Amino acid sequence: MEPEGASRALVMSDVAARAGVSHQTVSRVINGHRNVAPHTRERVEQAIRELGYRPNTAARALVTGSTRTIGFVTVNINQYGPAQTLVGLEQAARTAGYSLSVTVLDEATAEAMRDAVDRFVAQSVDAVVALGTYDDASEALHALDAPVPLVAVQSGGSSEWPAVGVDQVAGARLATRHLLDLGHRTVHHVTGPADSQEARDRIEGWRAELLAAGASVPPYLRGDWTPSSGHAAGKQLAARVRAGEEITAVFLANDQMALGLLAAFHEEGLDAPRDISVVGFDDLPEAPYFTPPLTTVRQDFAELGRRGVQLVLGRIAGQDLHPDPVPAALLVRSSTGPVPVPVGAARGVG
Amino acid sequence: MEPEGASRALVMSDVAARAGVSHQTVSRVINGHRNVAPHTRERVEQAIRELGYRPNTAARALVTGSTRTIGFVTVNINQYGPAQTLVGLEQAARTAGYSLSVTVLDEATAEAMRDAVDRFVAQSVDAVVALGTYDDASEALHALDAPVPLVAVQSGGSSEWPAVGVDQVAGARLATRHLLDLGHRTVHHVTGPADSQEARDRIEGWRAELLAAGASVPPYLRGDWTPSSGHAAGKQLAARVRAGEEITAVFLANDQMALGLLAAFHEEGLDAPRDISVVGFDDLPEAPYFTPPLTTVRQDFAELGRRGVQLVLGRIAGQDLHPDPVPAALLVRSSTGPVPVPVGAARGVG
DNA sequence: GTGATCGGTGTTAGCGCTAACATGCGGTCG
């Protein structure tokens, strides 16, 4: 069980000698080949255990061409979603016997993406997983024609290349539906950055649900995921409310922006859910402690990681899987409520 | 500049043939050896560029015994600090020509840590960086007697093993000093989990500053980094305020708990900075949008990553560096203010 | 009974690279 201290490196023939077999038989045992007598297998396994032997991955990689490593590229790992996805992916990869090599892009440019993938290729990773690839980066990825399978996570759209993600459209519909069910005549939307597929999917879901309910579709406000952009959107919306416009419900593409918007509204003397209903997306650990606790949409990142790895392994094996999107769930807290009664006349829904 | 498509693998002798030299000369150029004629060097470099050649890392690792990979182990990557540290570390490592292999521990046990380090060793990483090693994990780390350099990040304490971190003690003193300067007679503290070195350092800084100012040191409240534990602490503190106890300033070991506490106080009709002053730690991107915007202590994670990698490379080279801690900075926003005037009689400081 | 087959094992070659040694050439010095 114990390694014999950090003396000289232990190699396969040490194990072979101890078990009284050839090094190749040891190799066969390690790689689970058939055609090894049970008795022999047991002796070898015991020698491995006694010596604390671990095969040298570099030698193995050299001859097989496989490193059992997955390269992971992302931007904005500082955000909750990417970080959670990394966790989910790493755990799923580890379970499958793969390790994860991580690169965090400084900027989401084609150049940076190309560079990162290039480095992964040189590193002989077995596959590359790209998270939240913004458009130009993701184009670079495909233009690259990399000699390794490439999988996109949270970057749906085109079915040309394999991707898996949380069902953003359904999540956005859930959020919008919830607001509509509360009696709001329509729902305003603050988006993520234009070049994010997730952001576009959320717009699509929001719009689809509005259309399905026969509600009008107001123009959306463009955000960039940051609390500060949510704050700016909040200021703008608050001014329009003050000017008499009927804005009673806002769906934001993430929780951080929702926080910013809540703060802006509060500064203007407008509070949720009394004056306005607000729904976010992500379910940050902080979301229940916002003022007020935020109604939001939760994504299942562990499941996303699992399916991502499954997709990657499928690709490595040459299969062409098209996994279903991971479901999202609505969490109702206190930032949403019925339509406020206008200051002038009463015309609420009931 | 362009790879020739994803045909057969490109190897060193392809480059050698094109440049009209031996493969060994190519190797010398790549590894920056002296004793290569400038003319030859140039021809080889051009051939490398034209072919888009990248040396095979596995073959290189096999013969040199070095993978130019650093293993990174952490728990709780979902939190802001760890995620930022990962980013800082990855960028610094990349700059130094290393790549980062990441493992996220499911639980902070010695067993899990041993496992992770073990896997890294099998992977032949050149060094292991452990983040926020909680006590038992860090013990396991040393018991393992790993044949690779081991560096702890954000886990100060003993000077037996190399570590680098943000100066938590100084950061905590800054926060406490700020509150004292505002006229508060003492500062209450909500800590992180007991087995976290960072949490202990923050307690130490808080206590030291209180003592230095001749202020009394109230018992601290134990939290666990989560907003929910901050909320619980807030409820408790609010009740004591209601009971007439003089509690005017609270320093929390992170921003998430500060958010929870703010929410709890708000629920009890107490608001910062009118009734109480609150300081956090971390400077989450959300912190400026809390209600009210949170005064907090910011850590320089990029610098931490840089020094961490520097320390690791030093260890690989056999040096025994002891880098200075990375400074922390106070950011004053609106959650802190002068001592409130008690409801009964006026006895403020101003 | 004899050739074909198959399961278990050993032997050999070679993955792509770097280290060590070998070579050859031009210059320096006694």
Added chain:
DNA sequence: CGACCGCATGTTAGCGCTAACACCGATCAC
């Protein structure tokens, strides 16, 4: 002017492993 040195380059060996093939004894079909 020959012994010597240092530089630029080539040749060879081998890192630790797996794949391919060789081999041998036992079983099987006819």
